[in-house]
Every structure is written in structure tokens, then in C-alpha cells.
Amino acid sequence: MIKNDLKSLITDKNACVGVIGLGYVGLPLIVEFSLEGFPTIGFEVDGTKVESINKGRSHIVDVPSSDVEKCIAGGKFEATSDFSKLSKCDVVIICVPTPLRKTKDPDMSFILASGGEIKKYMRKGQLVILESTTYPGTTDEILQPMFEKAGFKLDVDFLLAFSPERVDPGNPEFQTHNIPKVVGGVSKDSGEVASELYSTIVDEVHLVSSARVAEACKLWENTFRAINIGMANEMAKVCSALGIDSWEVVRAAATKPFGFMAFYPGPGIGGHCIPLDPHYLSWKARQHGFDSQFITLAEQINSGMPKYVAALVRDALNENEKSVKGSKILILGVAYKKDIDDMRESPALSVIDLLRSRGAEVVYHDDFVEEVTFDHAYTIGDGEPLYNQELTDELLSSADCVVICTEHSGVDYSRVCELSSVIVDTRNALNEDIRNGSKAKIVRL
Ligand SMILES: NC(=O)c1ccc[n+]([C@@H]2O[C@H](COP(=O)([O-])OP(=O)(O)OC[C@H]3O[C@@H](n4cnc5c(N)ncnc54)[C@H](O)[C@@H]3O)[C@@H](O)[C@H]2O)c1
Structure with missing residues (x-):
């Protein structure tokens, strides 16, 4: 039974974990699995990144090159652009970009490309997890039918889950292992096995009832941030019109121990997440x-x-x-x-x-x-x-x-x-x- 087979591979740390996309999200994640003792393969279309990672060099500030070196030296981690190696993986985690088109509509091309590669090399017994931030329904509306059309049956041949990434680049206090991980499966078994996998590298896993809840959770979090930053920016303009120092006001408001969370004004919002x-x-x-x-x-x-x-x-x-x-x-x-x-x-x-x-x-x-x-x-x-x-x-x-x-x-x-x-x-x-x-x-x- 797929659930039990994968669970025992995970417990024994014999499950081969593949990560597609070795950027701000994918590289720290695969390094955690590798340091934990799992055999790992990183899939990346950018040949320069592949080459430097395989030489033990990190291009991500939060991932020390010494960790990448340790993983490579341990012989259980390699980066590659050869997607046929996906068939070696028991778990495949997708961490590719989810930008917007010029029309501000979701650009799903990276997820579609990754799903296409997985489908091409899929074999029975794999767990696929999407981590890229996306709209609710992506995992069960796009990925699930893609794999099913290739002849694979959910819960029999493959498991499928969504788990949002919450990494905060540059934050030394919260890194992959101590940021609680939300996990939602498109089926009960999928959620259960994905939770078990993440429990090996993070202190706390929060299992929700579906992939859609997990997808919506990430967007709720980031929409909360975008709206509150918007309010802070609006308040800064109001304070300026009234001749009041907005920073002093927010500092004072932040002393309230309940019902207030400080957000600060700034020149606008940036990064791959909050504006998108x-x-x-x-x-x-x-x-x-x-x-x-x-x-x-x-x-x-x-x-x-x-x-x-x-x-x-x-x-x-x-x-x-x-x-x-x-x-x-x-x-x-x-x-x-x-x-x-x-x-x-x-x-x-x-x-x-x-x-x-x-x-x-x-x-x-x-x-x-x-x-x-x-x-x-x-x-x-x-x-x-x-x-x-x-x-x-x-x-x-x-x-x-x-x-x-x-x-x-x-x-x-x-x-x-x-x-x-x-x-x-x-x-x-x-x-x-x-x-x-x-x-x-x-x-x-
Ligand atoms: N950066 C963050 O702080 C952050 C935080 C939480 C969630 N996220 C989400 O995680 C996802 C990834 O973001 P990121 O910041 O890591 O992006 P990134 O651009 O840093 O990394 C993505 C990597 O995927 C590679 N890639 C693109 N298409 C590929 C393909 N078909 N196959 C293999 N590799 C491919 C790119 O070359 C790149 O190295 C996005 O959905 C983003 O919204 C990002």
C-alpha cells in the first residue's frame, strides 16, 4: 500500500527527496532534508546554479556554503538539470516561481512545466508536493488531473499534497526547521504522509483537511500582510497631513499587548510574495x-x-x-x-x-x-x-x-x-x- 510504503521509507530516511527549483525556497529545503540524512536530488533549469551548487557553493544568503558542501561531500545530494532522475525520487517537491502576467493574472507556466516533467518520468509510489504559492484549487485542478490522465490513480499509485512555504529570507530567528509547516493533502493519505515527511525536518506540522485549505492559508497570510502594510502607508500619509510623527505613533500603539500588531510604512512593497x-x-x-x-x-x-x-x-x-x-x-x-x-x-x-x-x-x-x-x-x-x-x-x-x-x-x-x-x-x-x-x-x- 502506497501510504505504508512511503511512511516506512520516510521513517528510515531512505525516501529519496527531489526538489524542483533551487531558489530562495527550494535550496534551504533540500539542504534540510539532506542534512537530516535523506538522499536528495535538486532539479534546476539554470545550469549556472546547478554547477555552483555541485561545487558546494550557495547562492542564497540564508544557506551557508558550508552546509551545501557538507551535503555534497556526504554523497547524498546532487543538483541536476536531468529531469529523468525524477523517477529515482520517492518524494517530489515543487518550488518554482509563481509570477504574474503583465495583466496581473497568475502565470502558471512554471508549475505546468514542473508537472509535465514529473508526469513524464512518473512511476508508481511517489508523493508529489506543491510548495509554490498559488490560488486555491491549483493542486487538485491542475496537478491531480495531469497525473491521472497519464494513467496514475490517486492513493493507489501516487499521493499529492500542498504545503505552503513560509520562509522569510534574511530572518536569522526563523528558518525552515522552526517555522510551523501547514500541510493539506488532496486525499487523507496524501496529507498524512506529507505531514510525516515534514515532521522529520520541522519542529511543528499543522495538518489541514485539504490542499485547498493549505493553499488559501498562504494567501490569507500574505494578503493580511499586504493590507496591513497598505494601512500603515495610509496612516503615515494621514499623520504627515496632521503634522504628527507616524513612527512615534506606531511605536506607541505597539505597546498594546493585545489586539494590535505593528506594521510599518515604507516606499512600497517588494519581493516575490507580498506584491503578487x-x-x-x-x-x-x-x-x-x-x-x-x-x-x-x-x-x-x-x-x-x-x-x-x-x-x-x-x-x-x-x-x-x-x-x-x-x-x-x-x-x-x-x-x-x-x-x-x-x-x-x-x-x-x-x-x-x-x-x-x-x-x-x-x-x-x-x-x-x-x-x-x-x-x-x-x-x-x-x-x-x-x-x-x-x-x-x-x-x-x-x-x-x-x-x-x-x-x-x-x-x-x-x-x-x-x-x-x-x-x-x-x-x-x-x-x-x-x-x-x-x-x-x-x-x-
Ligand atoms: N522567496 C520567498 O521569500 C518565498 C517565501 C514563501 C513562498 N515563496 C514561493 O515559493 C515559490 C518559489 O519562490 P522562490 O523565491 O524560491 O523563487 P526563485 O526564483 O528564488 O527560485 C525558483 C527556482 O526555480 C527554477 N526553475 C524555474 N522553472 C523551473 C523548472 N521548470 N524546473 C526546475 N527549476 C525551475 C529557477 O531557475 C529558480 O532557481 C514561489 O511560488 C514563491 O511565491 C517564496
């Missing part, structure tokens, strides 16, 4: 005749933040009798969040683009990001790539305005305050002590 995932939910809801107004409103507010920041820059320069056109503007931090190198959907890109479209000379400093490229399809500025500048005294004092888009820990903000003439701080990177001793004109969100 709510669209997966609203798209699916629309198909069922429901229009999610909260999601639409949060998206409008959040995507409008780069324009708001560009307006703050314009006004701050204006007070110094300068225009955006012809000014040298230094952006500090271009990755979408603190202390990581991820540029996907980073609001700094829009801020730069808007300022360049208005004639500013924009330069940036971010030790995590050596080069910034622009997608010409969306670019209104000149679209030329930019390169990381060393944060010299000369750079700081030559800028007409410094815009803090992301507050990386490695930056000395006292020095920034000391040498700059105008600063727009979108992250509250400059604390009161630093601000008080500064002669710079400082504008905060």
Missing part, C-alpha cells in the same frame, strides 16, 4: 463572482508609495531651491528589504525610475546588490543599468538628496546625517539621536 500573492486570490475570487475590494485598495496604496516618495524628494529639494531635474540623488538600499540581496519587485526600482524620468542623476549604494537593471517594458526613465557606488564621504556630500529606501545594517547612518544636505528617510533608519545632531534637512515618511 493577493492577486492570485483576487483572480480566483473573481472567477467565482467575488470582487475583493480590500486587495484592490491595498494594491493601489502600496503601489502608489514610490510616487509619494518621489514627491517628498521633489518637495525637499524645492525647499533647498533645487529641482529634481539636474539634481544628483543618492539612493541608499535598493534590495526590497533589509540585509538581503533580493531585488524582485523592489520599490527602489520605481523610485529610481520616477526620479530619472524627471531628469535627476540617480546613483545608489547597496553592498548586497552590485548592479540594478530595469525592465524596459515598464520603465519610464532612461532604463540604463546602475552599479553599486562605494559610500564615500565625497559621494554623500556631493548628493543633492539622499533617499533611504532600504535600511541595511552595514550603513553608518550617523555619517550619512553628518555629510548629507537633504535626506528622505522612508524606513525610519535615522533614530532621534542621529537626527538631533544633524544639520541635514530630514524628511521622514
